[in-house]
Amino acid sequence: MRKITALLVILIGLSGTISAQSDSLQANRFVTRAITYGVGYTNLLDTYLSPQEYTGLEGRVVRETIRMTKLFDGNVSLQNIFQANLSYTHNRVDNNNTFAGLVNWNYGLHYQFRINDNLKLLAGGLSDINGGFVYNLQNSNNPASAKAYANIAASGMVIYRFKIKNYQFVARYQANVPVAGVMFSPNYGQSYYEIFTLGNSEGVIKFTTLNNQPSIRQLFSLDFPVGCTKIRLNYLWDIQQSKVNKLKTHTYSHIFMVGFVKDLYIVKSKNGNPLPAKLRAY
Amino acid sequence: MRFKEHIKYYISWSIAICSLLFIMTSCVEEATYSDTPEGNFEELWSIIDEQYCFLDYKNIDWDAIHTKYKKRISADMTNDGLFQVLGDMLAELKDGHVNLYSANDVARYWKWYEDYPMNFSDSIQKNYLGTDYRISSGIKYKVLDDNIGYIYYGSFSSGIGDGNLDEVLSNLAICDGLIIDVRNNGGGTITNATKLAERFTNEKVLTGYIRHKTGIGHTDFSEPYPIYLEPSNSIRWQKR
Numbered sequence: 001m002r003k004i005t006a007l008l009v010i011l012i013g014l015s016g017t018i019s020a021q022s023d024s025l026q027a028n029r030f031v032t033r034a035i036t037y038g039v040g041y042t043n044l045l046d047t048y049l050s051p052q053e054y055t056g057l058e059g060r061v062v063r064e065t066i067r068m069t070k071l072f073d074g075n076v077s078l079q080n081i082f083q084a085n086l087s088y089t090h091n092r093v094d095n096n097n098t099f100a101g102l103v104n105w106n107y108g109l110h111y112q113f114r115i116n117d118n119l120k121l122l123a124g125g126l127s128d129i130n131g132g133f134v135y136n137l138q139n140s141n142n143p144a145s146a147k148a149y150a151n152i153a154a155s156g157m158v159i160y161r162f163k164i165k166n167y168q169f170v171a172r173y174q175a176n177v178p179v180a181g182v183m184f185s186p187n188y189g190q191s192y193y194e195i196f197t198l199g200n201s202e203g204v205i206k207f208t209t210l211n212n213q214p215s216i217r218q219l220f221s222l223d224f225p226v227g228c229t230k231i232r233l234n235y236l237w238d239i240q241q242s243k244v245n246k247l248k249t250h251t252y253s254h255i256f257m258v259g260f261v262k263d264l265y266i267v268k269s270k271n272g273n274p275l276p277a278k279l280r281a282y
Numbered sequence: 283m284r285f286k287e288h289i290k291y292y293i294s295w296s297i298a299i300c301s302l303l304f305i306m307t308s309c310v311e312e313a314t315y316s317d318t319p320e321g322n323f324e325e326l327w328s329i330i331d332e333q334y335c336f337l338d339y340k341n342i343d344w345d346a347i348h349t350k351y352k353k354r355i356s357a358d359m360t361n362d363g364l365f366q367v368l369g370d371m372l373a374e375l376k377d378g379h380v381n382l383y384s385a386n387d388v389a390r391y392w393k394w395y396e397d398y399p400m401n402f403s404d405s406i407q408k409n410y411l412g413t414d415y416r417i418s419s420g421i422k423y424k425v426l427d428d429n430i431g432y433i434y435y436g437s438f439s440s441g442i443g444d445g446n447l448d449e450v451l452s453n454l455a456i457c458d459g460l461i462i463d464v465r466n467n468g469g470g471t472i473t474n475a476t477k478l479a480e481r482f483t484n485e486k487v488l489t490g491y492i493r494h495k496t497g498i499g500h501t502d503f504s505e506p507y508p509i510y511l512e513p514s515n516s517i518r519w520q521k522r
Binding site: 053092138187242248249 | 308309310311312313314317325329333335383385472473492494495496497498502504507509
């Protein structure tokens with residue numbers, strides 16, 4: 001925080017072109033961004049392709065930003081999570097393999113209840129947009145299953161700050177639960193040929209709720225300083241399930257991730273020239 | 283924090299915790315079978331029982347077949363023995379598209395052509411096709427001596443492009459008639475067959491219906507959905 005303030009003071013001092021009405025530091029322009037990379041274990045089921053569960057390795061990357069907004073007297077934060085994962089799994093007798101991948105975007109707001117200086121509880125909602133695939137290597141002419149679903153998710157977070165010998169640690173637990181949405185699913189025994197080539201798409205978009213999509217994404221993270229940087233350790237417990245059109249799917253993932261956390265400040269753009277020429281890299 | 287805010291967040295956290303508990307206890311799973319000869323037998327029998335489309339159409343008593351083949355399953359049978367029994371059970375379906383794969387064999391029901399004499403000989407075909415026929419993607423074609431065009435499409439797994447078909451039909455446009463030979467064609471991709479058929483109609487034609495299973499019951503089917511053949515926008519054969 002001090003380094004960023006110092007940098008800004010230098011910027012303002014060096015510039016001759018920033019007007020006297022240059023921005024004072026606003027809370028809603030500070031962004032905490034973390035990109036974490038990890039691997040873990042996943043268990044997937046997609047009865048459209050096979051009645052068997054497939055388990056194996058999953059790699060995932062999560063990019064998250066969070067910043068305060070001006071809403072409700074500055075008590076609401078905006079969170080943006082983008083994650084992508086790829087997995088390679090095998091059945092229990094290890095004679096067949098399945099690939100799967102998913103891209104997910106969460107974007108939404110939380111109201112922050114500040115209990116005290118160290119503890120915050122956040123409650124809010126996120127949009128939850130997902131796209132991916134499952135590919136079974138031995139399924140001859142029906143190997144692939146496409147995943148496309150979007151929800152509004154309820155989201156809660158606990159953020160706890162504590163010090164160990166002057167080092168600031170931040171622990172966070174977050175749970176996102178999709179409560180209402182839509183999902184693409186072929187009918188029980190329907191081929192993609194019938195849906196996309198012949199055009200019989202009746203019943204392939206279904207509404208989802210907790211009843212037929214009991215899913216939850218849980219994120220446990222710990223931020224701690226190492227020298228001048230901040231490291232984040234994430235444990236992601238991702239439960240994605242659906243029971244739609246008499247087809248059952250689940251993905252249970254346990255992913256351990258690590259990455260860096262950066263605190264950034266968004267400089268206001270004045271006619272596309274936020275920074276003086278000497279400071280611009282681009 | 284004010285009293286109202288306390289209430290708000292206690293309520294929201296209660297809802298959150300209840301949802302969490304609900305989700306944790308609502309596992310979406312499929313029944314698993316033991317990896318034993320009995321388990322494998324029951325799982326295969328169930329897969330066919332729930333997903334095979336033609337049990338009623340072919341008047342197959344699948345429950346009776348369960349009783350018949352269960353007797354041949356024992357806990358100490360070998361993998362080869364199990365594969366034989368399961369293959370025999372699937373052969374009751376008399377379906378050339380039902381196969382069981384293992385690392386050393388593929389169980390299949392091919393009696394529908396194995397039990398009959400071959401009616402296609404490429405040696406005989408060579409008499410009229412010769413060696414100077416043209417090849418355009420999956421099609422072999424030639425103008426025969428009596429000015430009849432001959433197209434041989436050996437497998438619908440081989441793709442044909444619209445450009446290829448344009449060239450083929452342009453070449454055969456001088457012919458008085460056309461023979462399209464699909465003997466010994468084991469099938470493949472429907473869209474390839476459709477591409478060829480589209481060249482031989484000037485109007486939309488109803489060619490059949492498609493249904494899919496909507497559940498695990500033997501009679502759980504969707505309403506028949508019509509399949510139409512649309513005329514191609516490119517070169518179409520016009521001679522009768």
